[in-house]
Amino acid sequence: MLDKICQLARCAGHSIMNFYNSQEYLNISYKSDNTPVTNVDREASNIIKKGIVLITPNVPIVSEEENYDLNICKNWNNYWLIDPLDGTKEFLKKNGEFTVNICLIKNNIPILGVIYAPVLDILYSSYKNNAWKEKKIGCKRKIHVSKANIPLLVISRSHPNEKLKQYLKNIKNYKIKKLGSSLKFCLIAEGKAQIYPRFGNTNIWDTAAGNAILVASGGIVKTWTNHNLNYSLSTRSSFINPGFYASVL
Template identity: 50%
Template structure:
């Protein structure tokens, strides 16, 4: 199934790029939580949901842009969790770091994940405990985390949480910093470009699930600040707490 899911992410990403490159008129609105939503988010959502319904009609779907019955969804054991356009601000600022995220959750754990980066036509995927990267021609390269000193720390471009970040960096003494948006941070650790990604504030579960699957399959460790693994159901809300991605 991972091949079909990858093709679906690429299809959604191709449509997103039509808006990104100005070939389609982009409509911009603001959601109730004051985050932006565009017509690119919505068309990507429609493509992915339609494709997943065709491939797996019996598996429920939770999407950032979908209408979800929370009381019903808390009982899902197996479900798709998608973010049709992760990093809408990156998309609007034209910095190429936005992604399409599709994850399959089984008993609270992302067991399959696809993260597609449309602007550079690179796809990251994980299934059956293996992670890989595909170029624009579909050529596959298996990836693993890599140690490096001083470590490279990935910091959210729009959510740096400076106070907690400064306290975190003091303990490292030596480090390099790269500011990156979206779930691309998980993938950069998975392929060995970076070694640490601290997140200090809560985050929506669809922002992290696919990247989580890729990073863990590549050998990363992801735990919250109390030492617990992230859980993707049953949940009390669609939020994960802050966490650290590091090398296991």
Template identity: 50%
Template sequence: MLKKVLKIIKEAGSIVLFYYYKNISKKNIFYKVDNSPVTSVDYDVNDFLIKELYKLTPDFPILSEENLPDIKLCKNWNTYWLIDPLDGTKEFINKIPEFTINICLIKKNIPLFGVIYIPYYKTLYYSHFGKLFKEVQGCKSVIKKNIYNNNNFIVSRSHYDLKIDTYLKKYKYYSKIKLGSSWKFCLIAERKAKCYLRYGNTGIWDTAAGESILNASGGCIKTFSGKNLDYSLKKSFLNPGFKACI
């Protein structure tokens, strides 16, 4: 199944890049209730991923940011796919090539197997049996659990919160890295940064694949009250603020 999922996500990346180089027109950009942008590319990739994942595992339901059902219909899902067809839509629109595609298999409220693909750089991260792998231009390597030695903090390029400045006052020396999409989790897993601070709500599709990858690297995600993120689909599709750290 791993090889097939990696093939699917790379093919989805080719769809994204086709539109990226073609330049998407304003008539193909729409806005959701919360004023966040969504494009025809999000929908096209969403349809492709759902079709291919259903072929692969017809018994597993699929939850996507662009295809949300009534949460009451999901309460008994034990195993399901959680996907974000285009994470970093603002970056995609503004020609900042940090956007990703996220796929994660959730089982019993745990992000079991996650894949994040950065199409522009043809870079793939995925967790498999507790190990973390990175593939660049087809060359695969294992990411080792080295000790980090930096005070680099990753913050959202599009959703910065002044509470982050208050949190960082405890550190004498630090640097902030602005980045869009779930790529943030991958850099932490590689020990290129210490922590990703996020205040305010995110969708569970924004964090699931990243959490799986981070867990495989020895890191974790916790809310600011010390709790795990909830993928049980019992109450909400949203996460509270959190710290993703090594």
């Protein structure tokens, strides 16, 4: 099943690249939180949903590009969570830092994660306690987190935050890299970065695949009160996450 989901992520990514590399018309609108959404997001979402239905017809799907009533979803302990174009701002800026995110939640825990970066043509994936990076189709290697004497912090390129500035003041020695989308989780998972502190709002579809991949590679994703991120739909009042940090152990 993981191989099929990887193929599906690539398929959605290739569709996104058709728009990215051409002058095809982009229909841009804005959500209630003022974040952009385009026809490309919706097209990628449709590709992924159709593919998942063929793979697991009885498992429900939560996509960023749909509206859901949590009262209807609350009994879903097993479900797919997808962000078809994570980093729409980066897509519109054409800096290449956007991804396709697909995650399987089982018993409210992310157990299978796939993140595909179409411009880089790099695919990260995980299942349970194993994580991989694939630069070319068929050339897959296992990845694992790695500590560093001077940690590299990856922070959001598009979401500056005053709490983050204060957090950085309390750290003596560090390097910093600004990066869009869920690639921040991936850099930690493959040992190239060590900490991703997040204070601004995210939704569960923004974090699930990265959460699965990072934990499978030996890292952690915790709230600032030291709890795992919550993917239980029965206990939530919205899809919004609290602040968190992703890091090596």
